[in-house]
Amino acid sequence: MRHALILLLLASPATAQTVPQFVEETAPSALTHSFAGEWEFMVGGGVATFDCSGDGKPEVLMSGGINPAALFVNESSATALSFRRVESGLELDMVSGTYAMDIDADGITDVVLLRVGEDTVMRGLGDCRFERANEAWAFEGGDAWSTAFAATWEKGADWPTLAIGTYIDRAEEAFPWGNCTDNQLYRGTNGRFAAPLPLTPSFCALSMLFTDWNRSGQPSLRVSNDREYYKGGQEQLWHMAPNEAPRLFTPEEGWARLRIWGMGIASNDLNGDGFPEYFLTSMADNKLQTLADPKPGAVPKYADVAYAKGVTAHRPYMGDQTKPSTAWHAQFDDVNNDGLADLFVAKGNVWEMPDFAAEDPNNLLLQKEDGTFKEAGDTAGVASTLQGRGGALADLNADGLLDLLVVNRNGPAQVWRNTGPAGNWIAVNPQQPGPNRNAINGWVEVRVADRVQRHEVTIGGGHAGGVFGPQHFGLADAESADVRVIWPDGTEGAWQTLPAGQVHTVAR
């Protein structure tokens, strides 16, 4: 009888969870870099991953703060991560954030560098070489403390729309509070950006995301703001109707005021209702928002289910630290390929902030079958207590397991190889003709039996950086999956059955 009970417990997906083992390979992989700086780099530290060498393995671009940004070409194998730092043209200093995208739709990845100073767009030349394109694309980089980024292609647009979030007026040394500088919206056409449009009011944004939260076909701009510095501010959601000035959602439309130390946004349709949930990083308790009444025409009213789902991640889960945590980058992805999105959160004290934990381990929260999450940062081996900022879950060695990168402030960046165990997987790379080649703000759906996982393809969110590449899905034991793309214009692609264990390009 006792044996039977033990077997039953082990068989329960909610309790017998696969904890993948991550092996730190920072030193042997030669990923040697540090994001460094004082007050103006207490935030930022993003990392971008994207394949610029064409070998299917993503390169790594890390912000450097007062150090130059650094691009590492990926030479990893199935059994070892390996990187080689290269001169790429991206070695600018004062970089706080890095995002990759194909701005000019030439099939070569470009890069946006968020800086304390002039933001810079870098055109990809191929073979991991880049050149400044501010002048060629009429991009006015300004002179702010830039800290957030998102990009989309608005309906009918032949050129992307970029949103850049900025932080504090650097000149206000004694009284910086209430001195958030304007976020900027860049629209353009015919290969050039127009003068930026200030997104006022601005409340010291640390993360932005264009997202079709209500599946209307028209993404809105979500902005997560740091309440430490704004006055009269809150989290924001902007209407983004093409050719119209952005307009904030109002309480009359259902938007409820939320004031947090907003630092990062991650999204995923966790409950399978077709609408994304949003994880918002902060200090102490983090938020997991789910649409209160999910249906077509839904209003943007969200319930916070972080406590119910076990993702408040409000305090270190190991060591003797009892003070609250500080969370930065967040990303949903399936690290054990069990078909359930997991959640990584980079943690780290702001900077000698004694009310908050000094040793604050990163979180790796594994989703259970019942939709709740369980902490596995320590048992998985990623519980670094350096001052985490940016991060990325990406398949660095093309073995189907998501590896982990973390940028630490005033400390070495770290990389871990995921050695499993894990289930089967599939990755989908949607491609379409026209300006929005990578189907940004389209959806990739993967169906196994009657269960559908879906990712919105986005550029932005996280903390100061993100992954630009195929959408990864865990399949558990399934050998194949039904896959379709819902393109950014709403056209639903046909379901097609594809084999597991591969990256598939789904072309329109």
Add this chain to the structure above:
Amino acid sequence: MLNRRRVLGLAAAALSATALPAVAAAPPANPTDVMTQWYRLVLELIRHTATQTPPVASRAMAYLGVTVYEALASGNPAMTSLAGQLNELTPVAIRPDALHDEALVVHGAMTASVRHFFSNTGPTGQRAINAVERKLTKTLTTNQPADVIERSLACGQTVATHIIAWSANDGGAVVENMGFPLTWTLGEGPSNWAPTSKISQQQAPLLPHWGKNRTFAMPPGPTTCGLPPHPEYSEDPTSRFYLEAKEVYDTSLALTDEQKAIARFWSDDPMLSSTPPGHWLYVAVDLIKSTKMQAPRAADLLARLGICVADAFIACWASKYEYDLLRPVTYIKRHIDPKWEPLLITPPFPEYPSGHSTQSGAAAAVLTAFFGDNYAFLDTTHDDEGLEGRQFPSFMAAAEEAGMSRLYGGIHFRAAIEDGLRQGYCTGAHTVALRTM
């Protein structure tokens, strides 16, 4: 034309010595300006330091106020020291018999005191403290003799050190986990406080032992300014308790725009504002500036205001944990409407009495004694947040509105407000009784 006696008085207040200066010093800076510049920063630090919940902020305000008062009193025989009047406060060191610049004395005292009581502030706060210190030091020391600078700053620092030492064993010096105990056993009765948020940290109540702290002007002991019990807990729809809950519920369903504005104006959420005691501090600093108040009187006001709100929070917190009463949102969801939500965020600690009411009553008692019964004023505390200022005919009227704002906001029953105000008047009276000038 300036009155000659007034000019002399100003100079005497700002530059004191038993001996004439050996060299011609620069015109003395106004110590009141130094105070108000530091207090402008203090209001920001209260908001931007996570441990500065309202009780903790009131404590800092009390010690800062006593520090600046004692710093000036140490060179002004017209000012009576608070030593011997405040619990366990001993006299500060006697000043050297030499020229001091009072603005620099205040600057030295405030620098050391702000650094100590806001040592937990983050990097931006630390940077701001450094910037304010640097700016004021540069301004105040220009053309001043080196010995006067050194002596004056040292005098202020010495007083600050004395007050900091006095503060160390009052029970409130160490605040861990932002004031939330790591373990806490909830009461099991139907009337007991229950957590009202889904924030993990707030599943235990804030600062449950704060009521045991040493008081300032209020005599020690649990019966000082204690309160009678709240209306007897009942779920009977005809009971006073139920009717008070129904009043909160009914009011919330028919809130006027004015009532909503009142609730939001006095919301004063920690980490999103300078908190309830900071709200009254803003009012006081505004009055100091607008009335061009002389430094000794300004220091007297800042000390009394800090003392009274600190005592009010200690008395209030003692009562809160004595009665351990649930919040309206808990009761109403259980017994009236399970889907009801209050306008304001419910604070994470027991209901009775209302903390804002208690400390507002105390502040109003002190400000009334200071300025008079019907002193009209415009409260612009939340201009920066875009909330329109509110005009009041008196401090008592403002305190009563602050109390009622908690009913409009759905976070307190009427008894907590009315008894809270009474408790505040009681604690404030002990502060009013202090002898200063």
